[in-house]
Amino acid sequence: MKNSKLTEGPIMKNMLLFALPMMAGNLLQQIYNIADMFIVGRFIGSGALAAVGSAYTLMTFLTSLIIGLCMGSGAIFSKWYGAGKIEEMKQDIQLSFWFIGGVTIVITLLVFPGTDIILRLLCVPEDIYFLMRGYVKIIFAGIGFIFLYNSAAADPSSGYHFQKRGLFFMVRFFLQPLSVRQMRLLCASLLAGFVLCGALQGLYWGRTQLDAGAALCADTLRLHIRAASDAVSDQSAKLRVRDAVLSVMQQCPAQSAPEARAWAAGRLLQFQLAAQRALSAQGIRAPVRVYLVNMYFPARRYPTGQLPAGRYDAVRIDIGSGGGRNWWCVLYPGLCSFAQGGYALPAENDLVCGQYILRFRLVDWAHRLTARRQTVLLAG
Numbered sequence: 001m002k003n004s005k006l007t008e009g010p011i012m013k014n015m016l017l018f019a020l021p022m023m024a025g026n027l028l029q030q031i032y033n034i035a036d037m038f039i040v041g042r043f044i045g046s047g048a049l050a051a052v053g054s055a056y057t058l059m060t061f062l063t064s065l066i067i068g069l070c071m072g073s074g075a076i077f078s079k080w081y082g083a084g085k086i087e088e089m090k091q092d093i094q095l096s097f098w099f100i101g102g103v104t105i106v107i108t109l110l111v112f113p114g115t116d117i118i119l120r121l122l123c124v125p126e127d128i129y130f131l132m133r134g135y136v137k138i139i140f141a142g143i144g145f146i147f148l149y150n151s152a153a154a155d156p157s158s159g160y161h162f163q164k165r166g167l168f169f170m171v172r173f174f175l176q177p178l179s180v181r182q183m184r185l186l187c188a189s190l191l192a193g194f195v196l197c198g199a200l201q202g203l204y205w206g207r208t209q210l211d212a213g214a215a216l217c218a219d220t221l222r223l224h225i226r227a228a229s230d231a232v233s234d235q236s237a238k239l240r241v242r243d244a245v246l247s248v249m250q251q252c253p254a255q256s257a258p259e260a261r262a263w264a265a266g267r268l269l270q271f272q273l274a275a276q277r278a279l280s281a282q283g284i285r286a287p288v289r290v291y292l293v294n295m296y297f298p299a300r301r302y303p304t305g306q307l308p309a310g311r312y313d314a315v316r317i318d319i320g321s322g323g324g325r326n327w328w329c330v331l332y333p334g335l336c337s338f339a340q341g342g343y344a345l346p347a348e349n350d351l352v353c354g355q356y357i358l359r360f361r362l363v364d365w366a367h368r369l370t371a372r373r374q375t376v377l378l379a380g
Contacts, residue, residue: 051131070150213363228320260332291380
């Protein structure tokens with residue numbers, strides 16, 4: 001049988017046989033990173049490329065903790081292996097596996113709920129924040145596999161006999177000393193850890209979606225027109241008033257929801273006059289009242305997106321008694337004119353214009369359950 005000890009035989013040959021696989025692995029890792037960035041930059045865009053590049057430092061830091069512990073353990077394993085003390089090596093392999101595995105679980109439990117805190121501390125720009133957040137979430141899911149790979153790589157016998165022993169060699173060492181009761185406890189602990197991690201991630205995900213929904217309500221200005229009755233003539237008059245008000249709203253120079261709200265509050269009389277002129281052109285003499293209110297709206301789907309239920313600021317126009325079927329749309333950021341909205345946060349645009357059914361249903365359900373139904377007068 002061919003000798004496999006590094007301390008015997010030609011030194012140069014043994015060192016090359018030991019180092020070349022590691023060098024090839026590092027080279028393949030760099031090729032993987034280059035290919036990853038090439039595909040992202042070419043097919044997704046510069047923002048996604050910046051997100052991947054920014055995430056590299058964070059991932060290097062987190063994985064270095066695990067890789068460093070595994071490499072340090074490997075030095076101890078190699079000492080016992082070289083001295084021929086296999087039993088001592090087995091004990092240290094088991095000890096390091098459980099310790100580093102525990103560290104891996106702790107890191108996973110911390111980074112998933114704390115992703116936003118970490119990204120804020122890194123001062124990630126807003127334009128790539130959500131892209132980087134989504135990318136690192138996926139990468140974080142593989143931390144456990146990084147631990148398993150590097151634990152196997154720390155086995156001093158894997159350099160020559162990985163095909164025969166490698167990971168199976170380590171698994172046998174890790175699990176052989178455990179009793180049935182210990183195995184059950186281990187499985188229960190791992191299951192509880194995964195359930196806890198999933199629960200924390202689910203709660204955090206839900207909280208971020210609700211925050212996006214609250215920001216969406218605050219950053220939206222809606223238009224609500226109530227017809228005098230359900231008669232065909234009154235419903236037709238309602239649409240005439242709609243067109244007249246939207247023609248005025250097109251002059252709005254606002255670049256944010258607060259600016260649009262202030263602009264609309266200062267032009268309620270202009271809206272009223274435009275509505276009255278539209279009615280007069282149809283030969284209709286009916287009072288028109290215009291308010292700026294904060295009120296509850298049910299969920300609504302538009303040609304360019306959808307809005308969940310919730311409380312929104314709105315320009316409300318009552319024609320006559322306002323007892324007929326109403327009509328509503330979005331004055332800001334421009335869904336009334338069938339142009340895709342431009343909200344400040346990507347999460348808001350995703351909620352409105354994306355096809356995220358579960359996300360939308362969660363926000364809509366929460367708002368329907370908790371939002372007050374009474375209307376609050378803001379101006380008019």
